[in-house]
Each structure stands twice: as C-alpha cells, then as structure tokens.
Amino acid sequence: MNSGYEKKNTIEILKNGKNGVGKHYFEFKTESERFVDSPKISVIIPVFQEEKILEKTLQKYSDILRTKYNFELIISDGGSTDRTIEIAQKYADIVVRHNEPRKQTIAEGRNKGASASRGDLLVFINADTVPENPELFFNFISQLIDGKNKFSKFDALATRVYVAKDERLFKDLIFYFFHNFYVRLLNMIGLGMGRGECQIIKRTVFEKVGGYNPKIIAGEDFDLYKRISSVGSIGFVNELVVLESPRRFRKYGYLRIIFSWVVNSLSVIFYGKSVSDEWEPVR
Numbered sequence: 001m002n003s004g005y006e007k008k009n010t011i012e013i014l015k016n017g018k019n020g021v022g023k024h025y026f027e028f029k030t031e032s033e034r035f036v037d038s039p040k041i042s043v044i045i046p047v048f049q050e051e052k053i054l055e056k057t058l059q060k061y062s063d064i065l066r067t068k069y070n071f072e073l074i075i076s077d078g079g080s081t082d083r084t085i086e087i088a089q090k091y092a093d094i095v096v097r098h099n100e101p102r103k104q105t106i107a108e109g110r111n112k113g114a115s116a117s118r119g120d121l122l123v124f125i126n127a128d129t130v131p132e133n134p135e136l137f138f139n140f141i142s143q144l145i146d147g148k149n150k151f152s153k154f155d156a157l158a159t160r161v162y163v164a165k166d167e168r169l170f171k172d173l174i175f176y177f178f179h180n181f182y183v184r185l186l187n188m189i190g191l192g193m194g195r196g197e198c199q200i201i202k203r204t205v206f207e208k209v210g211g212y213n214p215k216i217i218a219g220e221d222f223d224l225y226k227r228i229s230s231v232g233s234i235g236f237v238n239e240l241v242v243l244e245s246p247r248r249f250r251k252y253g254y255l256r257i258i259f260s261w262v263v264n265s266l267s268v269i270f271y272g273k274s275v276s277d278e279w280e281p282v283r
Helices: 054-058 063-068 084-091 106-116 134-145 170-188 203-208 220-231 247-252 254-271
Strands: 011-016 023-028 041-047 071-077 094-097 121-125 129-131 156-163 198-202 234-244
Touching: 041 054, 041 106, 041 134, 054 084, 063 071, 063 134, 071 084, 071 106, 084 094, 094 106, 106 121, 106 220, 121 129, 121 134, 121 203, 129 134, 134 234, 156 170, 156 220, 170 234, 198 203, 198 220, 203 220, 220 234, 220 254, 247 254
Parallel strands: 041 071, 041 121, 071 094, 156 234
Antiparallel strands: 011 023, 023 094, 121 198, 129 234, 156 198
C-alpha cells in the first residue's frame, strides 16, 4: 500500500505520479468525517465535464456505506471546466486534477486515481455507472479481501452491466444479454475481459502489470484485463450488477459502438494501440 499520507486540512500537493502519469495535483479531503484512515477498498472514478450527473452518482456512496465497508472515494478529473471539481470536493476523500494543457486519456485518469489510492482492492467505475445495489456490492467485495468469498482467489473481477430500468428499452435487453454472456465466456476460457464501466482489481496485480496503458485512447480496459489474464486469473461475478447510462448508445447506436469496440480491440491485440485517436465524451 502507498505510504506517506498525512492527515491535514484540505490542501493541494504536487506529487510524482506512478504508472507513467508524470506529475499531477491532488487534494486530500481529510477534514470531514467521511475520510477513512486505513481503507481496504479504493473506489476510483475518472471524470470529465460531468456536472450533470456527478452529484447523483456520488450520493450512492453514502458516509454510512463508506464507513461500514471501509472504502475511500477518489475522483480523478481530466481537466473539467464546469462544476465537476466543485461537486467532487463535496463528496470525495481525494480529488486528483489533471493540470496539463494536453488532453488526458481515461487510462491516465484511472492511473492517477490509483497512484493516490491506499486500498488493497481497486474498484474502477465510471461517473455514469453505479452499483445496482450498493450494499450488496460492497458487502461482496469486502468479503473478497477477507478471503471469505469463492471469488477471493481471483486477481480481478468483471461484473454484469445493464441500463437502469427507467431508461431500459427492448433493444437494451437484447444487447446486454449477449454482451454479458460474451464477457463471461472470454473469462471462462482465460482470455480476460471486463468492461471499463466497472473493473475490480487487486492492487498487487494492478501494479505488477503496470496499470492501464496511458497511450491507448480506446480499449484500455480490454488491454488491461488481457495483460492481467497472462499473469493471473479473472472471474466473472454474476451476482454483481452495475447500471450504466445509455447516453453513448442513444447518440451513436449499438452497431456503430460495437464496430468501434471490435476495431479498437483487434488493433490493441495486434498493434498495441487503438485505432481511435480520440474518445469523444457524450454529455
């Protein structure tokens, strides 16, 4: 685990990052009762221009839940100019800020969040994605750390992903049924797969493989699990469900998104980089 963290009032510190992310600013929100001194779990949420949905998302991680299951909440911002930082500071234990003029990849954002984290288990989850049942979700992964779960033997986990019921259309049911089956199948045969919407990873294996590849624009989640599968094991947890926003599918359609996934995945496998030179945010 990382060391050298000192409890202070909210401050901004320049620190050398890990996993190839260079230098960056991060803040400790240690003055509130939300702060967990020695967290077992680090929930890391990469964000960029998310003022519309971020507060609703962060309210899912209540103070009671964080204390009960001993987890810290880290927001890694990619350079937002809206109210994202302001909202993040109301809820997060640590806020990491991208402070360079160039655009940051989501892989870099996740790595920066990981470099500021202290937990033994890292939960990377997107700003537009939430656990369907937060109590069940954190009770389950808390048992992983204690070795009380059949999935404790795995180095990383993938979960089922769906759209929230109030936004769900018939075509969503068809897509997610087959996609969740596909992700489960790849892990069963040892290829390694887990959507970036929610990836649960032991710190030891995350550091062993060097974290996310910061140079990959799209498909960085697939690349990480592919590398983890070469040195460890990945389990698919049917009991855990996260709900994502369908905003990207609604804007571009399923066919276009699936085609982009396939092309970028193949490029990552054969060339170690994505075809996409930018992953356009949908807000």
